[in-house]
Amino acid sequence: MGLVPTIDLSSADAPSAIDRACREVGFFQIIGHGVDPAVEGAAWDAATEFFRLPLDDKLAVAIPDGDAYGYGPFAVERLAASRGERTPPDLKETFSVGPFTEPPPAVRDDPSAAFVFSPNRWPSALPELETAMRSHYDAMASLVERLMSLMAVGLGLPPDFFVPSIDRHTSALRVLHYPDLSGRGIEPGQLRAGAHSDYGTLTLLRQDDAPGGLEVRGVDGDWHPVPAVDGAYVVNVGDALERWTNDAWRSTMHRVVVPSADVVGSTERQSMAFFHNANWDARIECVPTCFGPGRPCRHEPITAGRHLMDKFRSTQY
Numbered sequence: 001m002g003l004v005p006t007i008d009l010s011s012a013d014a015p016s017a018i019d020r021a022c023r024e025v026g027f028f029q030i031i032g033h034g035v036d037p038a039v040e041g042a043a044w045d046a047a048t049e050f051f052r053l054p055l056d057d058k059l060a061v062a063i064p065d066g067d068a069y070g071y072g073p074f075a076v077e078r079l080a081a082s083r084g085e086r087t088p089p090d091l092k093e094t095f096s097v098g099p100f101t102e103p104p105p106a107v108r109d110d111p112s113a114a115f116v117f118s119p120n121r122w123p124s125a126l127p128e129l130e131t132a133m134r135s136h137y138d139a140m141a142s143l144v145e146r147l148m149s150l151m152a153v154g155l156g157l158p159p160d161f162f163v164p165s166i167d168r169h170t171s172a173l174r175v176l177h178y179p180d181l182s183g184r185g186i187e188p189g190q191l192r193a194g195a196h197s198d199y200g201t202l203t204l205l206r207q208d209d210a211p212g213g214l215e216v217r218g219v220d221g222d223w224h225p226v227p228a229v230d231g232a233y234v235v236n237v238g239d240a241l242e243r244w245t246n247d248a249w250r251s252t253m254h255r256v257v258v259p260s261a262d263v264v265g266s267t268e269r270q271s272m273a274f275f276h277n278a279n280w281d282a283r284i285e286c287v288p289t290c291f292g293p294g295r296p297c298r299h300e301p302i303t304a305g306r307h308l309m310d311k312f313r314s315t316q317y
Contacts, residue, residue, distance in 0.1 A: 019154030026250030043136035047175035067118035140274035165282035178269035193256035199311035212259030278304035
């Protein structure tokens with residue numbers, strides 16, 4: 001059995017299993033999640049077609065300076081920069097979208113919210129991408145609502161505890177393409193995605209089983225592979241949820257590695273990640289069951305928006 005457990009959301013012990021996984025590892029895989037395979041498949045296939053477009057078509061929807069969404073070209077992002085590390089650029093290209101709703105008036109007046117609510121961009125060469133991404137975005141948001149309810153129960157809270165903090169979430173959906181690395185020069189220390197933790201509440205990942213995949217750093221300090229489980233999503237705790245639980249749950253370091261040099265055949269890889277963020281103005285503070293006598297709150301309260309922007313500013317794009 002690997003480091004990361006697989007949990008069936010339809011089982012009666014799902015809340016306690018989730019709580020245990022979040023305390024011990026910060027990662028788990030879920031089955032019994034109810035996501036429509038047709039919705040997931042349409043998004044996956046549309047993403048594949050997008051990354052096959054000519055570079056000029058992709059660059060036409062490149063992320064502008066100061067914005068969050070659009071195409072991220074190959075070998076530009078450095079995720080390890082969020083930890084203050086200087087590393088070679090990550091060996092991937094991406095396409096990201098954000099909220100499909102307008103910000104509420106109170107948020108609209110906050111200049112720093114413009115980044116999270118920046119426009120989505122769609123390639124004219126692939127009109128079906130918008131419909132597919134929007135449908136998958138909505139499916140992931142619904143799944144997060146279910147997960148957060150189970151998480152609340154696992155923490156000894158009412159099932160609807162998190163609802164007022166996530167009913168206007170500011171989440172992002174990102175599809176990632178890791179090209180075949182055969183014949184490419186790879187710099188020392190270069191990875192497909194540098195070691196990092198995620199910023200928000202939690203992340204849902206759909207990955208394939210191609211070589212050179214996700215690894216999680218255990219409490220033993222070693223890196224452990226997270227194999228693809230058929231039909232499953234990988235879930236990990238983000239920095240905001242770690243803070244919300246007074247560090248009871250772990251936001252764990254993870255990375256995507258370069259395939260072994262002895263791999264035969266293509267090493268191309270693809271994944272889809274839904275980065276869930278709470279409402280912009282949600283207050284992130286110790287939940288009632290995670291502090292008490294002899295267990296003080298470790299962090300000052302902060303809004304989810306400020307927390308997110310503090311994290312983004314630490315990363316070089």
